[in-house]
Amino acid sequence: MDILEGLNGPQKEAVTTTDGPLLIIAGAGSGKTRVLTHRIAYLINVKKVSPYNILAITFTNKAASEMKDRVEKLLNASVKNMWISTFHSACVRILRDGAERLGYKRSFVIYDTSDSISLIRSCLKELNLDPKYYEPKGLLHTISRAKDSLMDPDTFEKETANDFRSKNVASIYREYQRRLKQLNAMDFDDLIMKTVELFKVHEDFLLQYQNMFRYILVDEYQDTNRAQYELIKILSKRYNNICVVGDDDQSIYGFRGADIRNILDFERDFPNAKVIKLEQNYRSTQKILNAANNLIAHNKGRKGKKLWTEYEGGPDIVLYKAEDERMEARYVVSSIIDLINRGYSSSDIVILYRTNAQSRAFEEELAQYQIGYRVVGSLRFYERKEIKDIMSYLRVIQDPSDEVSLLRIINEPSRGIGEKTIEQLTEYARSNGISLYEAAKFAGDTDLSARQVKGVLSFVNIMDQLISFKDDVSISALVELVLQKTGYLEILKSENTPESESRIENLNEFIGAAKEFEKDNPDLVLEDFLANLALVSDIDSLEDGEGVVMMTVHSAKGLEFPVVFMVGMEDGLFPISRALDNDEDMEEERRLCYVAVTRAKERLIMTYARTRNLYGRTMVCIPSRFIKEIDIPDFAKEPFKKRSMSVEEPGKVASSKEKYAVGMKVMHKMWGSGIIVQVKDMGSDKELAIVFQSVGLKRLSANIAPLKVEEG
Ligand SMILES: Nc1ncnc2c1ncn2[C@@H]1O[C@H](COP(=O)(O)OP(=O)(O)OP(=O)(O)O)[C@@H](O)[C@H]1O
Numbered sequence: 140m141d142i143l144e145g146l147n148g149p150q151k152e153a154v155t156t157t158d159g160p161l162l163i164i165a166g167a168g169s170g171k172t173r174v175l176t177h178r179i180a181y182l183i184n185v186k187k188v189s190p191y192n193i194l195a196i197t198f199t200n201k202a203a204s205e206m207k208d209r210v211e212k213l214l215n216a217s218v219k220n221m222w223i224s225t226f227h228s229a230c231v232r233i234l235r236d237g238a239e240r241l242g243y244k245r246s247f248v249i250y251d252t253s254d255s256i257s258l259i260r261s262c263l264k265e266l267n268l269d270p271k272y273y274e275p276k277g278l279l280h281t282i283s284r285a286k287d288s289l290m291d292p293d294t295f296e297k298e299t300a301n302d303f304r305s306k307n308v309a310s311i312y313r314e315y316q317r318r319l320k321q322l323n324a325m326d327f328d329d330l331i332m333k334t335v336e337l338f339k340v341h342e343d344f345l346l347q348y349q350n351m352f353r354y355i356l357v358d359e360y361q362d363t364n365r366a367q368y369e370l371i372k373i374l375s376k377r378y379n380n381i382c383v384v385g386d387d388d389q390s391i392y393g394f395r396g397a398d399i400r401n402i403l404d405f406e407r408d409f410p411n412a413k414v415i416k417l418e419q420n421y422r423s424t425q426k427i428l429n430a431a432n433n434l435i436a437h438n439k440g441r442k443g444k445k446l447w448t449e450y451e452g453g454p455d456i457v458l459y460k461a462e463d464e465r466m467e468a469r470y471v472v473s474s475i476i477d478l479i480n481r482g483y484s485s486s487d488i489v490i491l492y493r494t495n496a497q498s499r500a501f502e503e504e505l506a507q508y509q510i511g512y513r514v515v516g517s518l519r520f521y522e523r524k525e526i527k528d529i530m531s532y533l534r535v536i537q538d539p540s541d542e543v544s545l546l547r548i549i550n551e552p553s554r555g556i557g558e559k560t561i562e563q564l565t566e567y568a569r570s571n572g573i574s575l576y577e578a579a580k581f582a583g584d585t586d587l588s589a590r591q592v593k594g595v596l597s598f599v600n601i602m603d604q605l606i607s608f609k610d611d612v613s614i615s616a617l618v619e620l621v622l623q624k625t626g627y628l629e630i631l632k633s634e635n636t637p638e639s640e641s642r643i644e645n646l647n648e649f650i651g652a653a654k655e656f657e658k659d660n661p662d663l664v665l666e667d668f669l670a671n672l673a674l675v676s677d678i679d680s681l682e683d684g685e686g687v688v689m690m691t692v693h694s695a696k697g698l699e700f701p702v703v704f705m706v707g708m709e710d711g712l713f714p715i716s717r718a719l720d721n722d723e724d725m726e727e728e729r730r731l732c733y734v735a736v737t738r739a740k741e742r743l744i745m746t747y748a749r750t751r752n753l754y755g756r757t758m759v760c761i762p763s764r765f766i767k768e769i770d771i772p773d774f775a776k777e778p779f780k781k782r783s784m785s786v787e788e789p790g791k792v793a794s795s796k797e798k799y800a801v802g803m804k805v806m807h808k809m810w811g812s813g814i815i816v817q818v819k820d821m822g823s824d825k826e827l828a829i830v831f832q833s834v835g836l837k838r839l840s841a842n843i844a845p846l847k848v849e850e851g
Pocket residue numbers: 145146147150165166167168169170171172173174386389420421422696697698699
């Protein structure tokens with residue numbers, strides 16, 4: 140197979156310009172990733188470069204394995220051992236080889252976030268600092284940013300430590316690094332920083348790798364941080380065959396230390412760099428590209444470029460205004476049902492949102508119609524740690540003998556109730572034939588130390604209090620009380636990291652879910668609420684490649700879908716509120732929106748709500764400024780065929796099978812009310828798939844089922 144086949148002129152040039160520095164700066168969907176894969180194949184097949192002399196870097200493991208697949212197809216040979224990987228996995232491989240030179244053992248361990256946090260805790264103890272004022276997660280975040288810009292503890296101290304607190308932070312960083320090394324461990328950020336250090340200190344080692352990686356390729360270059368940039372700069376110094384592809388308009392990781400200067404300054408740092416622009420887009424319709432071009436034109440400081448395509452026409456972009464977030468979810472899901480009926484498969488469709496907490500409304504609505512979905516890059520709402528924790532609290536309040544739930548929360552947040560304590564309590568419970576919760580009340584009668592007893596009793600105290608509130612306050616108020624009385628919320632607040640912020644958002648969203656439930660079911664109690672949650676959270680997991688995809692815009696980078704829903708298009712949500720008074724953040728939000736728009740191949744549907752309950756608050760919303768900037772004169776107002784809701788009077792028997800359509804509400808004699816989700820032609824009859832509130836999905840014959848059409 141000819142490797143240059145299926146490439147346009149500039150793409151061919153990019154593939155065949157193999158020597159010297161090359162910057163391919165091009166808009167979304169213009170074939171950058173495709174150029175990289177063809178370039179690898181070209182180097183190997185035509186230039187006879189050994190696969191071992193190539194290093195290709197992508198942003199995620201998924202992207203790396205996709206790139207391998209594509210190269211294998213082009214070459215018709217296996218590339219299993221090739222260095223096509225993320226920055227982190229490439230560095231692990233290099234460090235396994237050279238870590239001994241830095242005083243680590245070959246077998247160094249890699250610490251994940253939770254390991255790192257417990258280590259920071261222990262450093263605080265060592266330094267006699269109070270974790271209340273030096274919150275471990277916040278510290279880790281600070282240390283991580285320092286490592287992103289290659290600041291070791293000394294540099295960090297010199298450059299930032301100018302008051303009492305920051306001096307202490309520098310000491311914590313120093314102690315943390317000392318302990319890591321002592322433990323023969325590296326955290327994620329060390330992987331990059333230590334590799335750079337290794338190369339800087341050991342020239343012979345560097346030379347060995349420079350000779351090995353004669354050709355270096357980097358995808359999504361706009362999102363590299365300083366440390367990663369230094370790494371590729373130092374590696375490519377000898378042969379200078381470095382090809383980076385990126386799109387300054389898609390730089391969206393500034394908050395994680397990605398440095399847009401890396402792309403804007405490439406030509407300065409690599410003199411003689413050749414620059415190739417790709418402008419033809421092969422992904423999207425012209426209508427979608429117009430939207431993307433209009434939007435991004437509002438950013439200053441960019442290397443201006445405009446996308447075009449031969450794919451004229453295509454369906455109009457849809458803008459839908461919903462009354463509130465539940466109507467928004469309902470609209471999106473009924474549109475999805477319509478699209479599926481028109482032949483799209485559910486995995487062609489993605490719902491993109493700005494923050495994870497937004498997924499809940501869609502998850503619930505999709506579950507109701509039994510449409511499979513996957514939440515990518517994060518957990519489903521009800522699988523998230525903080526949500527499981529709060530649900531466990533509620534379960535224990537409902538039924539203190541629920542041991543599984545009790546064990547989940549007895550030391551969450553940490554109250555010094557460790558494994559040993561729990562073991563002893565369990566034993567006491569078993570030998571006295573009582574529940575673990577009962578046993579906890581008698582902690583004083585066990586062999587536990589005074590300190591342990593105190594911890595256990597204070598937990599029981601809080602829980603007893605909460606249990607006594609159960610019947611007197613609403614469910615949502617109870618949830619708030621749990622978060623307050625247990626200190627759960629306070630601890631998250633003091634962490635003050637993007638992660639803890641998102642946990643708080645999710646918890647507030649959970650309060651919102653409880654409020655919704657109360658409003659809809661004023662007579663129901665905690666037990667019913669929990670039963671209802673069990674239903675929503677218990678959906679079978681899907682095979683890979685099935686189901687509607689849901690994810691944040693951040694995780695959609697590099698991907699493409701025939702149908703894209705962009706939901707929650709409101710000022711304060713997208714763009715996110717903190718960007719409203721900060722120009723730099725606003726430009727990053729706009730790039731993020733550009734990423735979202737350019738994921739769409741055929742259809743783009745944007746929705747916003749007039750009012751929104753999010754994070755447990757009701758807000759009156761203003762449509763996103765990005766909608767105006769996208770500036771489409773003719774948004775389709777009624778995107779999907781208006782469903783023939785009912786031509787009959789409400790409640791009248793639908794006698795003709797023609798009367799049924801997807802989305803109709805019907806009333807069944809036995810099963811009560813339901814909604815038609817599919818109509819299949821069966822010759823003279825039709826098969827109706829209906830989701831009933833009482834019994835779930837049923838398939839019925841239109842001719843004989845005892846149905847009445849309800850008012851839409
Ligand atoms: N010359 C071409 N002929 C036909 N299809 C092409 C061509 N170049 C790219 N494509 C197709 O266009 C789509 C977008 O390509 P690709 O993902 O490589 O773009 P990209 O520039 O990496 O996009 P992003 O900026 O979103 O990462 C893919 O489906 C790809 O197969």
